[in-house]
Amino acid sequence: METIKDLRLAVLIDADNVPYSNIKEMLEEIAKYGTPTFKRIYADWTKPTVSGWKGVLLESAITPVQQYSYTSGKNATDSAMIIEAMDILYSGRVDGFCIVSSDSDFTRLAIRLREAGMKVFGIGEKKTPVPFISACDKFIYIEILKADAAPLKKSEKPEPKKSRSRKKPKPEAPDVVPVKTEIEPIEKVDTDLVKLIEDSINDLADEEGWTFLGDLGNLILKRQPDFDPRNYGFKKLVPLIKNLNRFEIDERNTGKNNIILVYVRNRKMG
Numbered sequence: 411m412e413t414i415k416d417l418r419l420a421v422l423i424d425a426d427n428v429p430y431s432n433i434k435e436m437l438e439e440i441a442k443y444g445t446p447t448f449k450r451i452y453a454d455w456t457k458p459t460v461s462g463w464k465g466v467l468l469e470s471a472i473t474p475v476q477q478y479s480y481t482s483g484k485n486a487t488d489s490a491m492i493i494e495a496m497d498i499l500y501s502g503r504v505d506g507f508c509i510v511s512s513d514s515d516f517t518r519l520a521i522r523l524r525e526a527g528m529k530v531f532g533i534g535e536k537k538t539p540v541p542f543i544s545a546c547d548k549f550i551y552i553e554i555l556k557a558d559a560a561p562l563k564k565s566e567k568p569e570p571k572k573s574r575s576r577k578k579p580k581p582e583a584p585d586v587v588p589v590k591t592e593i594e595p596i597e598k599v600d601t602d603l604v605k606l607i608e609d610s611i612n613d614l615a616d617e618e619g620w621t622f623l624g625d626l627g628n629l630i631l632k633r634q635p636d637f638d639p640r641n642y643g644f645k646k647l648v649p650l651i652k653n654l655n656r657f658e659i660d661e662r663n664t665g666k667n668n669i670i671l672v673y674v675r676n677r678k679m680g
Contacts, residue, residue, distance in 0.1 A: 417444030417505040417529060420498045422491050423472065424511035425453035428534060428552065430463045433470055435555035436533055440508050443531055443548075447504050450494065452487045454479045488515045495519055499526055506530060509546070512538040520545035532635075536596060543636045553596045554640040589653040591643025599642050604656055606630060606637075611657070611676050619675035620660065623647065626674060648672060 421440060440446060449472045453460040456478070467474055477490040491509075498504055506529030509516050513534075520530045520542065532538070532546035536553050543549040587599045610629045614621040627647050630637050644650040651657050651674060660673045 418447040418503065419444040419506050419508050419531075420448040420495070420504045421446045421450070421472075421508045421510065422448070422495055423451040424487060424491060424509075424513060424516075425451050425460045425463050426487055427511045427513045430466055432552055432555050433466050433472075436510060436552070437470060439533070439550055439555055440531070443508075443529075444506060446508075448498060449473060450475050452477055452491045452494075454487065488513065491516070492519050495523065499523060499528065504528070508533065510534065511542075514539035514542045517541045517545045546635050548631060549636040550638060551596060551636065551641065554638060587654065589643070589650075591653075592645055592649060593640065593643050595641065595643030597641045599650075599654065603642070604654060606634060607651065607654070607657070608676050611674060615675060620673040621675060623672040623674055 419440065421437075437446070449470070451463065451467065451472050452475045453463065455464070455474060455476050463474075466472075475490060475494070477487050491511075495507060495509075498507075507520075507523050508531040509520060510533045516532075517539075520532065523530050524545070524547065530546045532542060532549040533552060534542070534549070536551050538549070538551075585601045587601065587604060589599050607626075607630065610626055610633065611619075611621045614625050614629060639645065639647050639650045642650055644653070648659070652659060656677055658675050658677050660675075662671045662673060663669075664671060
């Protein structure tokens, strides 16, 4: 999948809606997509609920922005982030934004930034509402950053338990596709994922059915912004596709600096 490493990014963090424990992994993930030009975090720092962030701000060079809660029950932090995002947008000093939050209140902001030609990346927990995820160019779950930092060990893989009950287990919907993963997955590989890949290949395929892997990854991401092979326990797209056993892979040597281009097509079943 395409990664653009020279983007100037404004990183805006909602301290009320994301945990501080994985800030290092978050910043390392953001660095894959560009250079953080602004790094700001918003909260009412008089509240004890955000005290955990204070210890990691200096070492991560993140600028804290104080926003008092003027009324009980109202989140003034959201308004402060939105106002500053628009100020940064009109400054013309960035190419994109990274909004770190699990709050759907930033959905309209993400849409507006993309309308202005900005790349918008989102980082949040698995509980993040779908509208905010869909409003981003790409959305990364914090949980996969934890899983990526702690790969599965053979000894840690749970052994299947023998069922003592004669009752048949309830079928899962959609059907789960069994695969061996590289890291701890946060989602199950199911028939919906297989169909997404198959349909994307069909839409891009040449006369022989082959699709360039980079184009495939980009189209999948446009259709499902929270798609990431790490969600399903794989560090890259190729191992995920290989494990599904529903696709053919052709690695073509270009003859230039050992550059290999990967192509994929749907396997003829039956």
